[in-house]
Amino acid sequence: xxxxxxxxxxxxxxxxxxxxxxxxxxxxxxxxxxxxxxxxxxxxxxxxxxxxxxxxxxxxxx
Ligand SMILES: [Zn+2]
Numbered sequence: 001x002x003x004x005x006x007x008x009x010x011x012x013x014x015x016x017x018x019x020x021x022x023x024x025x026x027x028x029x030x031x032x033x034x035x036x037x038x039x040x041x042x043x044x045x046x047x048x049x050x051x052x053x054x055x056x057x058x059x060x061x062x
Contacts, residue, residue, distance in 0.1 A: 022034070022042070023042075024042065024043050024044045025041065025043065026043055026048070026050075026051055027044065027047045029044075031043070031044045032044040032045070032046065033045035035048055
């Protein structure tokens with residue numbers, strides 16, 4: 001294996017980690033206006049608001 005191939009593989013792994021870190025687990029897409037909640041998960045602002053709103057709505061219906 002050449003040195004440039006090793007470097008390429010390392011860069012690829014780093015890209016995968018970054019992609020996980022910047023993706024939202026609600027809409028499963030890249031974060032828009034990222035918000036980090038207390039457990040350390042990242043969500044986009046809109047996805048978090050929609051999730052909270054739908055939870056409130058469901059609980060009010062009882
Ligand atoms: Zn999202």
